[in-house]
Amino acid sequence: MAPAVRSFLSRPLSQGYSGQTTLPFRHPGDDECRRYQPMSGRAVAGGHTLPPHPEFLDFERTDGDAKQWPINTMEVVDSNEQVNYMKPLGPNDSSDIHWRCQIAMKVADKLGRQCASHSSFVAEDGSNCSFTAGKSYVLRSWPEGYRLFCHYKGKQSSPRQDLYLIGPTLPISF
DSSP states (O other): OOHHHHHHHTOOSEEOSTTEEEOOOOOTTHHHHEEOOOGGGOEEOOOOOOOSSOEEEOOSOOOBOGGGSOSOOSOOOOTTSEEEEEEEOOTTSHHHHHHHHHHHHHHHHHTTOOBOEEEEEEOTTSOEEEEEESBOEEESSOOTTOEEEEEEEEETTSOEEEEEEEOBOSOOOO
């Protein structure tokens, strides 16, 4: 893997528990990615799909290890109607697609590839127009040993939901 890509992937933007790298969630266009409510009701937004005709990126090497994955993956409701578990997300889950697209675009940019850019404008007749130039990149899958998990915590009827990309075996520190 190119040094720039390795460096990018080894720099988590935020950190969860030991051995877990969390993905950033506050960014421009936040409404498209995630809706924010009071902490007890925070949920992950859905509806993300693969872009048309993407170019897939693959990883040749990885430092990931499935032994790092959490074991509390079953929903268990305690006597106070609270939950605290990590649901593994699959490649067709909306959040998994969203983050594989976001990270692939950053990796492609670091590799000097022309990435898709979106432009919007108002035409002379007053109609809204938009177009996309460049390619859309998507990680075909997470590197071997990595997986995206959704952490459900709080009241069973409306738990807080946070996403974690888990798998690195190397110590993560700032």
